[in-house]
Amino acid sequence: MAARGGRAVAARDNGPQRTVVATGDGLTMQRIPARIGDLLAAVETPALVLDLDVFEHNLDLMANVVRGSGLALRPHAKAHKSPDIAKAQLARGAVGICCQKVDEAAVFVAAGIADVLVTNEIVAPAKIARLARLAQTATVGVLVDDVRVVADLSAAAVQAGGTLHAYVEIDVGSHRCGVAPGEPALALARAIVGSRGLRFRGLHAYHGAAQHLRAPQERRAAIGEASRLAGRTRVLIEAAGIPCPVITGAGTGTWQCERDSHVYTELQPGSYVFMDADYGRNALAPDEHAFEQSLYVLATVMSTPTLERAVVDAGLKALAFDSGPPLVHVARGLTYVKGSDEHGVLDVDPAQAQPQLGERVWLIPGHCDPTVNLYDWIVGMRGERVECVWPVAARGAVG
Amino acid sequence: MAARGGRAVAARDNGPQRTVVATGDGLTMQRIPARIGDLLAAVETPALVLDLDVFEHNLDLMANVVRGSGLALRPHAKAHKSPDIAKAQLARGAVGICCQKVDEAAVFVAAGIADVLVTNEIVAPAKIARLARLAQTATVGVLVDDVRVVADLSAAAVQAGGTLHAYVEIDVGSHRCGVAPGEPALALARAIVGSRGLRFRGLHAYHGAAQHLRAPQERRAAIGEASRLAGRTRVLIEAAGIPCPVITGAGTGTWQCERDSHVYTELQPGSYVFMDADYGRNALAPDEHAFEQSLYVLATVMSTPTLERAVVDAGLKALAFDSGPPLVHVARGLTYVKGSDEHGVLDVDPAQAQPQLGERVWLIPGHCDPTVNLYDWIVGMRGERVECVWPVAARGAVG
Numbered sequence: 001m002a003a004r005g006g007r008a009v010a011a012r013d014n015g016p017q018r019t020v021v022a023t024g025d026g027l028t029m030q031r032i033p034a035r036i037g038d039l040l041a042a043v044e045t046p047a048l049v050l051d052l053d054v055f056e057h058n059l060d061l062m063a064n065v066v067r068g069s070g071l072a073l074r075p076h077a078k079a080h081k082s083p084d085i086a087k088a089q090l091a092r093g094a095v096g097i098c099c100q101k102v103d104e105a106a107v108f109v110a111a112g113i114a115d116v117l118v119t120n121e122i123v124a125p126a127k128i129a130r131l132a133r134l135a136q137t138a139t140v141g142v143l144v145d146d147v148r149v150v151a152d153l154s155a156a157a158v159q160a161g162g163t164l165h166a167y168v169e170i171d172v173g174s175h176r177c178g179v180a181p182g183e184p185a186l187a188l189a190r191a192i193v194g195s196r197g198l199r200f201r202g203l204h205a206y207h208g209a210a211q212h213l214r215a216p217q218e219r220r221a222a223i224g225e226a227s228r229l230a231g232r233t234r235v236l237i238e239a240a241g242i243p244c245p246v247i248t249g250a251g252t253g254t255w256q257c258e259r260d261s262h263v264y265t266e267l268q269p270g271s272y273v274f275m276d277a278d279y280g281r282n283a284l285a286p287d288e289h290a291f292e293q294s295l296y297v298l299a300t301v302m303s304t305p306t307l308e309r310a311v312v313d314a315g316l317k318a319l320a321f322d323s324g325p326p327l328v329h330v331a332r333g334l335t336y337v338k339g340s341d342e343h344g345v346l347d348v349d350p351a352q353a354q355p356q357l358g359e360r361v362w363l364i365p366g367h368c369d370p371t372v373n374l375y376d377w378i379v380g381m382r383g384e385r386v387e388c389v390w391p392v393a394a395r396g397a398v399g
Numbered sequence: 400m401a402a403r404g405g406r407a408v409a410a411r412d413n414g415p416q417r418t419v420v421a422t423g424d425g426l427t428m429q430r431i432p433a434r435i436g437d438l439l440a441a442v443e444t445p446a447l448v449l450d451l452d453v454f455e456h457n458l459d460l461m462a463n464v465v466r467g468s469g470l471a472l473r474p475h476a477k478a479h480k481s482p483d484i485a486k487a488q489l490a491r492g493a494v495g496i497c498c499q500k501v502d503e504a505a506v507f508v509a510a511g512i513a514d515v516l517v518t519n520e521i522v523a524p525a526k527i528a529r530l531a532r533l534a535q536t537a538t539v540g541v542l543v544d545d546v547r548v549v550a551d552l553s554a555a556a557v558q559a560g561g562t563l564h565a566y567v568e569i570d571v572g573s574h575r576c577g578v579a580p581g582e583p584a585l586a587l588a589r590a591i592v593g594s595r596g597l598r599f600r601g602l603h604a605y606h607g608a609a610q611h612l613r614a615p616q617e618r619r620a621a622i623g624e625a626s627r628l629a630g631r632t633r634v635l636i637e638a639a640g641i642p643c644p645v646i647t648g649a650g651t652g653t654w655q656c657e658r659d660s661h662v663y664t665e666l667q668p669g670s671y672v673f674m675d676a677d678y679g680r681n682a683l684a685p686d687e688h689a690f691e692q693s694l695y696v697l698a699t700v701m702s703t704p705t706l707e708r709a710v711v712d713a714g715l716k717a718l719a720f721d722s723g724p725p726l727v728h729v730a731r732g733l734t735y736v737k738g739s740d741e742h743g744v745l746d747v748d749p750a751q752a753q754p755q756l757g758e759r760v761w762l763i764p765g766h767c768d769p770t771v772n773l774y775d776w777i778v779g780m781r782g783e784r785v786e787c788v789w790p791v792a793a794r795g796a797v798g
Contacts, residue, residue, distance in 0.1 A: 177702040
């Protein structure tokens, strides 16, 4: 009954293409929905499909523009949870990656990623201990917004015999975690500097709420204020004799604003590799670079009960709905109007061709990050052919 | 780079309680967040936690009431995705289980469940073939709402040397899948009866949209109409000389209405084992049985940046938000107001005690089914102690 010990075994399903990985605990990794060389028609649905040409365009665009700016690029791996994608980012010059959870960081360090910043507060003693052990083999950073955690981080780092890089998180407008800019940040920096096993690296100044402000001038105004607060805090810290080399932050919606700020030194965009329907609703200024949609949920029409309605096999467990339903790519009169657990109901424009039973439908997820987290595999396609199948290795790494 | 073959290995983490299961593909099953005998304080968060006393109360209540009615109980396993829970339901008299996906059915058949009804249309040839192979070792049912699929199902069943139980899905008000009641259903029943390898069992008449109608009289009216449509269709089919022994449907919101219908013969509730915030918003009539909340996401306060705000470590990847944010159990002035990928922001009533850093918060998911699908493990607690850790074996079984 209980799950323990987990000696894992692998077995082939009856079908030639299907690998089932079952563990001694009764756990089953889900079937790989395609294999290398498959044509599109052989990909089973729902599947998380990546258009590799577009994906590489996005990777290259971000890498090239940031390299030209002189800032560091540390992409956020919470979006993709994939060591394969992290390595593609590092190969293009990224200085490291960001994660949100210790369990995510463990997956990436185990995969050989040498520099991981956990852009989050870690307070549970067991997690702090695991984080400190990761710093035995990689450069590991973590955020702090409460002085009571500094001693725990320090003790764990000393016990593990390594050094944790510590960043003070300041609230620059998102009103989530973070101390207020200014004196509270200086007080925390002092506490870190005075603690064995910790190395103060700078400020985390991420403005999450600004990422989806629709108008470019709203985003620029929000990051202008964030930059002012972060810059003022750095001056205060450095005036106290504490070097503050890094100001890190930014996301896919605002990264050009931080890049131009003369304050931020490091950018953390994540979604740009994939994009999603919600980012697609941001209006762009003429000087803003546009990333293209590379990520889809491939679905199949499983029922055509009326001329006005078709049903696909991808619902709440195949797509995240926090930012609204998916869009239908090349819609031809199809609108995804309602998701239930395992179904998606499409409205069909009667003036256009009725979708056929078994037909494939490409869906653009409303929100890429939590959608990726629903899948074990990313199917990478080059044109009509499967070129790679990448494990979403940090899927479900919530701890 | 690509995932293939999947020879899996298991490794122990440094901590004594933690099992990491890694596959040769680079996949990692997530850490088990607790082990048997642990006290609550040792459970790592976010964790999906089941109050076993309440859970068993829910199991018993449904089993006893349905047994007394003379109807069959076939609980829906899409809610829990757990063979352990399915076995607990069968032990209390359930005739079998429902699934929504072939991959789910494969997990349950592999776990020894002998009777599985896939309450969904299956159209992809590879999936139909796998479904037919499952019928070699279990009683396997499937829905049909399109005559073009009947021949494929028949051919696959014949090739696998078994029999698939086929049910005609009729649309009784949800306007999702299903043919119209009456003549279209009769036509499909005739096609099934005339097909080798298929056994016509009856009608699937599930009214999903009725489950969350808030007023009991609304739910009763909706199921009254569904019953009328299903009963009329059965009369038509039997008048044509085709036995139609089963009318199956119902969910946690309406099951007493179907039970009292004199039409339905089998009930399929799923969420009753757990319950959630959305079901909690249904008003109950005096004669309706109340199930209790047994499922929680256990979270930890990771930041207390202001007196009016606390942040927990459970966001969009730890909770489904399609039915709204979670509720805080025993709220003491806490309201979960905003989820982002890995954070939950709580409003704090300043008139009550400020939550402490590291404090545990029990969250009632907005929607239980897609929340369970985010986790690899269900931690079963008896009082303050972990009694079992069940794998969510069909987690991610989208295909």
